[in-house]
Amino acid sequence: MFKGRGKVSMGAFAAAVALSAAGAAGLWASHALAQPGVVAGPFTEAQAQAGQAVFTGRCASCHEAGGETVRLISSGFTDVWRARTTRDLYTRIKTTMPFGNPGSLSEAETASVVAYILKGNGAAAGATAFTPATDVSINTIIAARRDAYAGYVSLSGMPAATGITFPGTVAKYTPVTEEMLLNPPAADWLMHYQNYAGWSHSPLKQINTKNVQNLQLRWVWSLDDGERQQITPLVHDGVMFVSTAINNKVQALNAATGDLIWENSLGPRLENQVNATARAMALYGNQLFYPASDATIYALDARTGKVNWKFKISNYGRDKVGGMMIADGKLIAGLGVCDEASLQDRCFIAAYDVKDGHQLWKTYTVAYTGEPGGNSWGKMTNAERSGADAWIAGTYDPKLRLIYFGTGQAKAGQNGIGDKLFSNATIALDVDTGKLKWYHQTAPDEGLDLDEVYEKILVDNGSQKLLLSAGKPGILWKYDRTNGQFLDYVPMVFQNVFTSINRKTGRGTYRADILKPEPGNSRPSCPAQSGGHNWPAASYVPEDDVIIYPLMQICVTSRGDMIGNFEAPASDGYLGRLSAYRVKDLKPVWTLQQRAPFLTSSMTTAGGVGFIGDWDRTFRAFDVKTGKTLWTTRLGTTAQGFPTTFTVDGEQFVAVPTGYNGGSPQIRPSSMFAFERNRPLVGHAVYVFALPKAQ
Amino acid sequence: MVILRIVSRAIAAAIFFAAAPAFAADNYQTDIGPTPKNGRQGANVQGRGTVLATLDNNKFSLQGKFSGLSSPATEARLHVGNVMGGTGPAIGGLKIPQAQSGEISGTFTLTRDQIAALKLGKLYVMLDSQSAPKGNLWGWFQPEHVTVPPGVPQMDHWYIPNILEDESNDPAKKRNS
Secondary structure (H helix, E strand, O other), rough: OOOOOOOOHHHHHHHHHHHHHHHHHHHHHHHHHHHOOOOOEEEHHHHHHHHHHHHHHHHHHHHHHOOOOOOOOOOOHHHHHOOHHHHHHHHHHHHHOOOOOOOOOOHHHHHHHHHHHHHHHHOOOEEOOOOOOOOEEHHOOOOOHHHHOOOOOOOOOOOOOOOOEEEOOOOOOEEEEEHHHOOOOOOOOOOOOOOOOOEEEOOOOOOOOOHHHHOOEEEEEEOOOOOOOOOOOOOOOOOEEEOOOOOEEEEEEOOOOEEEEEEEEEEOOOOOOOOOOOOOOEEEEEEEEEOOOOOEEEEOOOOOOEEEEEEEOOOOOOOOOEEEEEEEEEEEEEEOOOOOOOOOOOOOOEEEEOOOOOOEEEOOOOOOOOOOHHHHHHHOOOOHHHEEEOOOOOOEEEEOOOOEEEOOEEEEEOOOOOOOOOOOOOOEEEOOOHOOOOOOOEOOOOOOOOOOOOOOOEEEOOOOOEEEEEEEOOOEEEEEEEOOOOEEEEEEOOOOEEEEOOOOOOOOOOOHHHHHHOOOOOOOOOOOOOOOOOOOEEEOOOOOOHHHHHHHHOOEEOOOOOOEEEEHHHHOOOOOOEEEEEEOEEEEEEEEEOOOOOOOOEEEEEEOOOEEEEEOEEEEEEEEEOOOOOEEEEOOOOOEEEEEEEEEOOOOEEEEEEEEOOOOHHHHHHHHHOOOOOOOOOOEEEEEOOOOOOO | OOHHHHHHHHHHHHHHHHHHHOEEEEEEEEEEOOOOOOOOHHHOOOOOOOOOEEEEEOOOEEEEEEEEEOOEEEEEEEEEEEOOOOOEEEEEEEOOOOOOEEEEEEEEEEEEEHHHHHHOOOEEEEEEEEOOOOOOOEOOOOOOOOOOOOOOEEEOOOOOOOOHHHHOOOHHHOOOO
16 A cells, blocks of 8 residues: 655655554554544453454454455544444444354443454543443544544655546547447457446457467556456457556556556545445446446546546445446446445436436335335334445346346345345346336345345347346356246355255245354355355356356354354365356356466457456466366466457457455455465556467 | 375275275265364464265264374364254264374264265364364265366366255256266
């Protein structure tokens, strides 16, 4: 975050040292930020110390991993909690934590964890012990930490610049039309998944199974480190568009050479770990749409980077722009991280006019009382209902005029309430009105974080119009996308959450002890929250009718001191799996496993070659028919994001992003790899490969 | 190193299963890996092993190896969990050396319920060590199946444990195994 380069003011240096120390040494180091004169917090030193032990045993496996993330010590915490009270924080932890076994912390344990977190964020211990009734405004006791962050300056010692920080103009740029999005030019990668059907597949075949072993690095472009780096390098007319979530910087590069054409530093810059991830930008007309981390959608002139318009889709808390796409000339976006218990924080999918950003329609993904599905939340008040984030970009069938999105888990995650519609579901919306056409929920009424939000892949099999989807349970579901009828499924990894799945309805039956925990017994969940499948998207190879899924084989359990992540049974220590299934009948075609999980999407081409990258810095090409590895290279740090391929002047290139930060698919293996494998905690970049010039 | 492990495991399996009678015996295997941990515990929860087993009527014989512990092993047991991937009470102790690597073995007479649990993948090995006294390596027994080195594709079918009743009751719809 604060790399040594150039002059740095003493104030900034002091802040940097303090913050680096906090990151390196864990929560305790941050108490150095507390300043004399700060009002003593409503907890004792002994409570904070006891809280450290509880946090380590019961919380750290999710909230801290490998010494590289301190997720509760940042503006990610203070932004959300400074306007609330210590009693709110206590209640939140007591009723929702730890994962998988909420309510199992005693009052004293919960109070100590509150004390630990408050102290970590700069509050000073006092003489009064924290109790469940303690009700103090958090902002009054952690102000010192906010002050420390307020002194941020750029690495050059000057205040971080915003706006156009590198002016330039794309020499030749053709406006992106709906027709181009309906039939994407092979030379370009115009949208998140390459086409509306979500295939992550290119018709290019210059790089093929016979010559892919000759791939060479053509250029690399470093991106600003920090935050989750899971971008999709979009390419149009020989221009590549990339972004960095840490500071909301958008850049246009010459896709053949890696030269910078223009740069717009939109800001704001964020401290670490606030769930900002700009996976999917979108192109339409002469505009590039960017989902900023402060829930603002920017429409930039793709030729110059200048802002045409911007629109903040939510003003609440830490909300983010989730999945974003163009469909039928509209900008469609889901709201993400909308998981607070508040009437102001209600997840939705909405359509916006590309001309000025005005809202065309909005559909909420959380059903309130009196609405369709409203009875599925039991006795929860509307304010208590949250989650069902649409944080992954959707797909689109222009003939049916339906867009397909997924939704995440309901918050707070508890069993025994009701189905909690429309969480953990695949949903189809009318592109003209946003009206819900159908939904299918794969994990109703769950408390294990079983997102079904991921890519919805559309395939026609004869007259059948299919939709393929896989969520965290790692089960591949097949539907009729005209009406949502469940057709078939196949488990792609070991799961022990469901004991049966109704073959007519697709509804699963949870293991009995998930709904009613057995006292004293473990409560394992396979897969863990990292998911059997997560955001690294599958690709569909139409030439072979094969769908290829990046998968992960990690479980999590909770029982006293036995909480944490572990290798799934029969995984033989292989956390990563890549599996191909024939769409027609879901027949297994091939699979391969390895120690490191895959952390890029699968990207395939008509040349019969697929590409995928992993945690351990390997980027590989594989034969889509057999899974056989055809070529590998090692990158600077974890390959993470969405590889793309494109041509410039007839020459095919392959791009892959790298980034070391991320959510549970990155955090959990990082925790399990500690003391086993290493990768640099710097190195966000995009690497571009091509065949030697002579070929 | 990993390939060596796979090859040696395959050889061990061949010898072990070849020595077992060709009738009535069911063969099982498990790769024992690190128990749950977070980044701070990582140095204490290291190592890996393989255990092969045969069920002959109600006699359950197991034999295997482990290595790479960060401290000497202290105790190992056969347990029955509440679910495949879950924990539960011990059935009995296993013979191990008080060392960071070595062989693991034991023989048990299983009850009918324990045999049923074995067939559902609930029986597991737990090995403790000085630095991880509450569990260092564990793994759930699976029916004998093919394992391959990292990155080597398996074609057409492969082994994934499955607890879904619908699938296990209908072999025609059973996939991936």
